[in-house]
Amino acid sequence: MADTKNVLVLENFIAGKFVSCASYLDSYDPSTGNVYCRVPDSGRDEVQAAVAAAQNAFPGWSSKSPQERSLIMNKLAELIEHDLEAFAQAESKDQGKTITFARMVDIPRAVYNFRFFASSILHHTTECTQMDHMGCMHYTIRTPVGIAGLISPWNLPLYLLTWKIAPAIASGNTVIAKPSEMTSVTAWMMCKLLDKAGIPPGVVNIIFGSGPKVGDALVSHPEVPLISFTGSTLTAQHIMERSAPYCKKLSLELGGKNPAIIFEDAKLEECIPTTVRSSFANQGEICLCTSRIFVQRSIYNEFLKRFVEAAKKLKVGSPSDPTADMGALISKEHLAKVSNYVKVAQAEGARILCGEGVDTLNIPSRNQTGYFMPPTVITDIQDDSCCMQEEIFGPVTCVVVFDTEEEVISRANSVKYGLAATIWSSNVGRVHRVAKRLQSGLVWTNCWLIRDLNLPFGGMKASGIGREGAKESYEFFTEVKTITIKH
Ligand code: NAD
Secondary structure, eight states: OEEETTEEEOOEEETTEEEOOSOEEEEEOTTTOOEEEEEEOOOHHHHHHHHHHHHHHHHHHHTSOHHHHHHHHHHHHHHHHHTHHHHHHHHHHHHOOOHHHIIIIIHHHHHHHHHHHHHHGGGOOOOEEEEGGGTEEEEEEEEEOSEEEEEOOSSSHHHHHHHHHHHHHHTTOEEEEEOOTTSOHHHHHHHHHHHHHTOOTTSEEEOOSOIIIIIHHHHTOTTOOEEEEESOHHHHHHHHHHHGGGTOEEEEEOOOOEEEEEOTTSOHHHHHHHHHHHHHGGGGOSTTOEEEEEEEHHHHHHHHHHHHHHHHTOOBOOTTOTTOSBOOOSOHHHHHHHHHHHHHHHHTTOEEEESTTTSOOOOOGGGTTSOOOOOEEEESOOTTSHHHHSOOOSSEEEEEEEOOHHHHHHHHTOSSEESEEEEEOSOHHHHHHHHHHSOOSEEEESSSSOOOTTSOBOOEETTEESOBSHHHHHHHTEEEEEEEEEO
8 A cells, every 4th residue: 555645546456465556547536526546547467367366266265164254254344343434434535425324324334244144144055856756856056156256336335345245255256346446445445354354365356447447357357257247237238248258147236217106195204304315315326316206296286395395405515524414426527417417407498496506505615626416306397308217326306296006107117227116105005006016126115225135136127137135146146056866
């Protein structure tokens, strides 16, 4: 590690050692626009070195018992938890999210990811059937796939990276992980704890750099048989193409355009604060965030008034301010993209009820060059507008009116994505009916983002392929084999 002029210089982590790189990329603090760190601009050579390290480590790691791997992973969880505050500060500075969100969500969840898979790996069983008339029994075994390539996005950096590393190593694989080039710091900090936790060299290798360069090298490497990717649908299409010649195992967790459906019998006192949170948490930069709100006509005006009042109360501030509800967006380019959606909506005749172009931000002077945007609510917008069809991935949500159950199901399903939906109603029959017909991998009713990691997570349509969870991740990171014995 080097620390020159307060700019961190990160290094790759290969075979248990930090290794410098020939060239570096700048990574910015989104709350000021200043360079925060320099990230290795890795490519094929670094991936090749990591593949060699992961291959060497595989026989030893895969032959350890689940109990041994579990103990090591629990130790790693403990070490990250011990440094929780330092990790949270780094995540907030690197990503622009509030320190409160990093402290309460990102880092505790990264810790829990290791604890959860350290525990769940102890409880899987395989199958056995008998065929007495043939004098046979059949049974299955599961073996780790080999070297897992793991690629994660910038919105929940350590949280999503560990959601992949934990099940991969628990199942006996060795890994090469590539975090987003925009948010690499906490992954690099974690590398410093791996040896202390007892993770042997080469089991976890982390290579930093850009998607088209190092990401592509990982995806197209013939010795990496499995890729777990979380990110945009467009990048997933590249990954599918690049990995197709090798028939790799792929898990793809992609974007969303998530509806909230609010029926007239919804309990608005719970629905409104939760829908404000589901629209604007982490600046709206969560794949599960609500971006289309359908409200039944009889409560539309009341909902809209109360929703906008609540959204306006959110404090956008410096990420380090513990009273801020929202921090900065990830980058200058992303801010321009998100605010452009609002301009397009306005040009189409939609109304902007609060936020971009309507409210002025009250940001401290040191943050004037940061990438901030107020929570923005759009209404009077058509379903075919790009703001209602495309993933914006920022603090922008559209509110529209509906009349019937049948109508709202069809409109909610009329996008290419199918990740998450929320339903608000006191009618249990209606909740079951609507949940069943929504094209969505996850449906929350009268709540949002309550997760049991045991259960499958993932999307349908353009939101992804495959599911992650205790059983699903175990199945993905292992190969099953059926063995038949005749006596
Ligand atoms: P992105 O697709 O631009 O990048 C994701 C990762 O892929 C990064 O590490 C990037 O460097 C890498 N990458 C880019 N091009 C690549 C290539 N050609 N080959 C290999 N790797 C490449 O996505 P992003 O902007 O970082 O993240 C935002 C997206 O992620 C949104 O669409 C969001 O919905 C999605 N997301 C989905 C989930 C989920 O669980 N479904 C969770 C979080 C974010």
